[in-house]
Amino acid sequence: MPLKRKPAASPVETEAKIRVASLTTVRRKLQALSGRLLSARAFESNTLFDFPGDPLRLSGKSFRVRSYEERGSVTLKGVARVSGGLKSREELETAVDSPEMLIRILLALGLRPSFRYDKFREVWRVGECLVCLDETPLDRFVEIEGTSREIHRVAETLGLGSARFVSDSYPALWFAAGRAGDMVFARRKARA
Numbered sequence: 001m002p003l004k005r006k007p008a009a010s011p012v013e014t015e016a017k018i019r020v021a022s023l024t025t026v027r028r029k030l031q032a033l034s035g036r037l038l039s040a041r042a043f044e045s046n047t048l049f050d051f052p053g054d055p056l057r058l059s060g061k062s063f064r065v066r067s068y069e070e071r072g073s074v075t076l077k078g079v080a081r082v083s084g085g086l087k088s089r090e091e092l093e094t095a096v097d098s099p100e101m102l103i104r105i106l107l108a109l110g111l112r113p114s115f116r117y118d119k120f121r122e123v124w125r126v127g128e129c130l131v132c133l134d135e136t137p138l139d140r141f142v143e144i145e146g147t148s149r150e151i152h153r154v155a156e157t158l159g160l161g162s163a164r165f166v167s168d169s170y171p172a173l174w175f176a177a178g179r180a181g182d183m184v185f186a187r188r189k190a191r192a
Contacts, residue, residue: 013091015145016165023133030124039123044068049111072099085165115171117183129154
């Protein structure tokens with residue numbers, strides 16, 4: 001999966017997350033809008049890291065290592081601001097050639113895995129927005145990233161109005177659903 005932003009782009013991510021009944025329906029609408037598929041459906045493994053005592057989580061930040069195919073990325077997310085269902089936060093991200101080696105380095109530095117979550121993701125571009133179709137062990141979600149104005153425009157066009165926006169992270173949604181442990185697939189299969 002390509003990185004979402006080039007390093008010179010704004011480090012602030014603004015997104016809407018919407019729970020959907022069917023990704024197939026959203027995919028058809030994206031095709032009808034002449035959306036461009038940037039990354040076909042691929043498995044991702046995400047691990048959040050923190051120091052003992054969880055200072056990153058307690059301050060509202062997160063530090064993630066993502067693995068997909070043979071590559072990966074590392075991301076530091078700042079404190080989120082939520083307005084009208086949209087979440088904005090600083091996001092510093094770069095590609096990583098060996099996520100496994102990075103994890104070994106982080107462990108040697110004293111960080112520890114705090115939460116793991118899996119998903120299958122495909123990425124589309126519609127106008128100035130990235131639209132991610134996520135299949136998780138919890139449910140199916142659409143994430144739309146871009147400017148506030150463009151997110152609302154694309155969401156409305158897809159029939160996913162702002163009343164459906166969810167600002168919680170995947171870990172927060174997992175625990176709010178009464179689940180325990182990591183949000184991982186029992187088997188690497190998910191429904192579309």
